Amino acid sequence: MEWLSNFPELSSINDNSWSAVSGQVKQMTVAPGTVLFRDGDGCQAYVLVISGSVRVQKIDPNGREILLYRVEHGQSCMLTTACLLGNQLYPAEGVAETEVELVVLPIKSFESALANSAGFRQFVMANIGTRITDLMMLLEEVAFGRMDERLARFLLKHELRSGCTLEYTHKQVAVELGTAREVVSRLLKDFERKKLVSLNRNQIQVLDKQQLEFMVGVDK
Numbered sequence: 001m002e003w004l005s006n007f008p009e010l011s012s013i014n015d016n017s018w019s020a021v022s023g024q025v026k027q028m029t030v031a032p033g034t035v036l037f038r039d040g041d042g043c044q045a046y047v048l049v050i051s052g053s054v055r056v057q058k059i060d061p062n063g064r065e066i067l068l069y070r071v072e073h074g075q076s077c078m079l080t081t082a083c084l085l086g087n088q089l090y091p092a093e094g095v096a097e098t099e100v101e102l103v104v105l106p107i108k109s110f111e112s113a114l115a116n117s118a119g120f121r122q123f124v125m126a127n128i129g130t131r132i133t134d135l136m137m138l139l140e141e142v143a144f145g146r147m148d149e150r151l152a153r154f155l156l157k158h159e160l161r162s163g164c165t166l167e168y169t170h171k172q173v174a175v176e177l178g179t180a181r182e183v184v185s186r187l188l189k190d191f192e193r194k195k196l197v198s199l200n201r202n203q204i205q206v207l208d209k210q211q212l213e214f215m216v217g218v219d220k
Contacts, residue, residue: 003027003103006050006074009126013119021113021120026104036094043083043090046110048076052100057175058092066178068092069134078131081124084110138178150177151187152215155197159206166204173204 001022004011010022027050030036036054037043054071056079071077071094083090084107105113113120154177158166170188174181188204191197196212198205206212 001025003050007048007123008074009123010120013117013123015117015119017116018113018120021105021109021117024106024109026106027101028104029099029101030096032096032098034096034100036096037080037090038093039090041090043080043088043107045080045107046076046084046105047071047080048103048105049073050101050103053097054094054100055097056092056094064180065175067176068138069131070097076124076127078128078135081128147177147179147183148187148190149216151184151191152196152212155204155206156209156212156216159209164206164209166206167202168204169202 003025004022010018036047039059049071051073054077056068056071056077057065058068059065069078077094079090079092079094082088114124151173154173155166158168170185171181173188174184177184188197188199192199194208194211196206196208198207
């Protein structure tokens with residue numbers, strides 16, 4: 001099965017239970033913007049991402065969004081797994097940021113593999129552990145991190161990926177940081193006055209990387 005090459009841990013499992021279940025998966029492709037699950041939905045299947053990016057986010061009653069994590073190549077969704085294990089409804093929503101190729105494992109197949117395949121069980125629990133660590137770091141940043149430092153860290157992180165110019169709106173940055181757009185706009189304007197960045201429509205250009213690194217305590 002070609003899809004297994006995207007998941008080395010799963011492809012290395014060698015037991016009859018997993019072999020039987022892995023042949024029951026369905027592959028599908030969804031378009032950008034597709035809502036894969038909503039807050040309050042029931043979980044229908046265990047999902048693995050072959051390619052693309054799924055954004056998992058929480059929206060408060062006022063419409064403010066906070067990014068919890070992304071599910072990308074070779075990963076599974078922790079909330080989906082948790083809902084399957086606890087027979088709970090989704091507490092957040094998942095949206096395809098790009099075209100996403102998925103592998104979908106029916107609930108009964110997931111339960112069978114979890115009960116009878118030690119290798120699959122280890123894969124599932126390892127993914128949960130990784131995501132819990134990510135969420136704890138997010139919680140720590142939101143609760144204790146200074147917003148100007150968090151913004152500087154965000155700019156440095158994404159500058160490494162895309163070069164000096166970031167293609168982000170203020171609202172998109174606010175969602176990433178779990179704060180209000182007005183807060184991000186105010187801080188970016190302050191950064192611009194200090195000549196740390198240059199702001200254009202839907203673009204943020206990093207001008208003084210060294211000073212941003214100094215703000216977040218990056219040693220040379």
